[in-house]
Amino acid sequence: MIWNETFECMGRDELHLIQSSRLRETVERVYANSPFYRRKMQELSITPEDIQTVEDLVKLPFTVKTDLRDNYPFGLFSAPMSEIVRLHASSGTTGKPIVAGYTRKDLNTWSEILARTFTAGGCGKSDIFHIAFGYGLFTGGLGAHSGAERIGASVIPISTGNTEKQIQLMTDFGSTVLCCTPSYALYLAETIEKMGVKDKLRLRTGFFGAEPWTEAMRTEIQNKLGIKAYDIYGLTEVMGPGVSYNCSEQNGMHINEDMFIPEIIDPKTLKPVAQGEIGELVFTTIYKEGMPVLRYRTKDLTRLVYEPCPCGRSFVRMEKIKGRSDDMLIIRGVNVFPTQVESVLLEFPEVAPHYHIFVDRVNNTDTFEIHVEMRPECFSDNLSRVLDLSKRITHRLQSVLGIGPVLKLVEPNSIQRTTGKSVHVTDLRKVY
Amino acid sequence: MNIIKQLSVFLENRYGRLTELTTALGQAHINLSAFNIAESSDFGIMRMVVSDPFEARRVLLEKGFAVSLSDVLCLQIDNQPGELSKVLGLFSDQGITVEYMYAFAVGEHANIIICPDKLDVCVKVLEDHHKTILDASHVETF
Numbered sequence: 022m023i024w025n026e027t028f029e030c031m032g033r034d035e036l037h038l039i040q041s042s043r044l045r046e047t048v049e050r051v052y053a054n055s056p057f058y059r060r061k062m063q064e065l066s067i068t069p070e071d072i073q074t075v076e077d078l079v080k081l082p083f084t085v086k087t088d089l090r091d092n093y094p095f096g097l098f099s100a101p102m103s104e105i106v107r108l109h110a111s112s113g114t115t116g117k118p119i120v121a122g123y124t125r126k127d128l129n130t131w132s133e134i135l136a137r138t139f140t141a142g143g144c145g146k147s148d149i150f151h152i153a154f155g156y157g158l159f160t161g162g163l164g165a166h167s168g169a170e171r172i173g174a175s176v177i178p179i180s181t182g183n184t185e186k187q188i189q190l191m192t193d194f195g196s197t198v199l200c201c202t203p204s205y206a207l208y209l210a211e212t213i214e215k216m217g218v219k220d221k222l223r224l225r226t227g228f229f230g231a232e233p234w235t236e237a238m239r240t241e242i243q244n245k246l247g248i249k250a251y252d253i254y255g256l257t258e259v260m261g262p263g264v265s266y267n268c269s270e271q272n273g274m275h276i277n278e279d280m281f282i283p284e285i286i287d288p289k290t291l292k293p294v295a296q297g298e299i300g301e302l303v304f305t306t307i308y309k310e311g312m313p314v315l316r317y318r319t320k321d322l323t324r325l326v327y328e329p330c331p332c333g334r335s336f337v338r339m340e341k342i343k344g345r346s347d348d349m350l351i352i353r354g355v356n357v358f359p360t361q362v363e364s365v366l367l368e369f370p371e372v373a374p375h376y377h378i379f380v381d382r383v384n385n386t387d388t389f390e391i392h393v394e395m396r397p398e399c400f401s402d403n404l405s406r407v408l409d410l411s412k413r414i415t416h417r418l419q420s421v422l423g424i425g426p427v428l429k430l431v432e433p434n435s436i437q438r439t440t441g442k443s444v445h446v447t448d449l450r451k452v453y
Numbered sequence: 454m455n456i457i458k459q460l461s462v463f464l465e466n467r468y469g470r471l472t473e474l475t476t477a478l479g480q481a482h483i484n485l486s487a488f489n490i491a492e493s494s495d496f497g498i499m500r501m502v503v504s505d506p507f508e509a510r511r512v513l514l515e516k517g518f519a520v521s522l523s524d525v526l527c528l529q530i531d532n533q534p535g536e537l538s539k540v541l542g543l544f545s546d547q548g549i550t551v552e553y554m555y556a557f558a559v560g561e562h563a564n565i566i567i568c569p570d571k572l573d574v575c576v577k578v579l580e581d582h583h584k585t586i587l588d589a590s591h592v593e594t595f
């Protein structure tokens with residue numbers, strides 16, 4: 022099912038025209054109303070006249086998270102407070118939060134993209150939505166809420182917490198759709214199993230987002246809850262959930278390109294990558310009034326898929342987020358992301374996904390070594406079999422990363438266990 | 454069948470690791486009857502015939518080693534020129550490949566630990582030709 026066929030299935034040429042015209046309006050708006058963007062554009066010696074089509078996007082300045090922090094709370098707004106009808110904020114782990122302001126038209130846009138999302142997942146007015154995203158400053162709850170209301174569904178604004186009560190209401194009300202984070206969905210599934218009420222549930226669909234999740238998690242959620250699980254992507258700085266969404270193919274997320282123009286850039290050179298390559302996802306909002314952003318760097322790594330989707334939508338698809346650009350390593354000129362290494366290791370049941378990357382520079386050449394733990398139960402007495410395993414993993418890493426590491430199999434539990442980012446890497450090069 | 458459960462351990466080429474392994478076995482009162490080490494540049498595989506392979510595996514898994522048990526044979530032949538060649542001739546006649554073996558000779562006998570690709574065929578061939586296959590208890594006392 023398609024909510025808005027006019028836009029979602031629009032020909033690419035027509036879409037390009039609309040994007041260009043909306044981009045012009047946005048640039049004029051921010052130049053006239055946001056001192057921050059006017060100054061940034063002046064620094065690059067450009068004026069709104071320089072931006073005529075989507076191709077001119079590359080002339081515009083980037084926006085990063087610290088720009089929002091430095092101009093806390095309302096410094097990037099392009100509408101007067103009298104026009105702002107809603108405020109949301111994302112709680113950063115450090116320092117000040119990121120604040121977003123929405124005009125009435127922005128809220129309408131937001132519920133539109135969520136209506137597209139839910140319709141793409143086969144939901145409609147006879148569905149009962151159990152919305153277990155947090156309500157409040159976080160965009161998840163109220164965002165999903167508005168979309169579910171817009172398609173005419175019955176909405177249960179349950180928010181987070183009190184899991185057993187949630188499950189009780191889910192069975193009593195006959196909820197058919199679940200919206201929450203993927204990790205909470207798994208927790209719900211476990212609790213449902215413990216309470217032994219799975220057969221009383223009427224759930225058939227779920228929309229999950231607000232944190233990265235893997236295809237393996239999707240399979241687990243689908244099996245445990247007996248539903249189809251759809252991806253929903255977004256971020257407060259750009260709009261909130263609904264920037265992109267899965268269709269029934271569950272193969273990449275269609276970006277609402279009439280509202281947001283995506284780019285994929287190399288996070289080091291900031292130049293666009295070749296079509297289809299992995300890089301950092303960048304968004305320019307072209308239909309927002311309250312807080313439009315120009316070329317906002319999400320730090321999320323993915324690739325764009327331009328091949329037509331069997332569902333009939335013409336919007337480009339982005340693949341699941343593959344990692345964060347903050348974690349990127351450049352080894353012998355090749356961009357390497359620890360998450361790529363992890364995803365390769367997950368393909369080999371003989372090794373644990375515990376690894377450590379060592380990078381050094383010897384005689385002006387980068388060395389690249391990866392230590393991987395054997396699984397205690399998957400080890401073989403046959404030397405050539407173990408050597409063959411090591412060779413197969415190395416080949417696979419080479420083809421995924423584009424650069425061949427030296428792979429070293431190590432004993433179980435010999436790699437330090439820590440949580441948090443960048444703990445998988447020791448970079449001994451003194452080049453920065 | 455006189456199949457022997459051989460214990461194999463993954464060893465990083467790391468200083469003192471072999472000492473840790475043998476200490477762990479010693480403390481658990483597990484005796485080593487025979488062993489061999491296959492090595493590559495980064496790691497080695499130590500294969501052992503021990504007094505209690507299942508207990509040895511438990512002890513080593515607990516100590517964080519990667520361990521596996523596999524089936525091997527212990528063949529006893531006369532300590533005479535040409536004896537080994539006769540047995541290997543039987544294997545090649547039957548299309549049996551030896552993945553690895555290790556051996557030692559003392560006095561009138563030579564004992565050979567063999568890991569063939571087709572274990573049951575191998576046992577049958579040896580039995581048909583009246584060769585001596587030692588069971589685990591005999592290996593312990595060689």
Ligand SMILES: [Zn+2]
Binds near residue numbers: 268275333
């Ligand atoms: Zn599609």
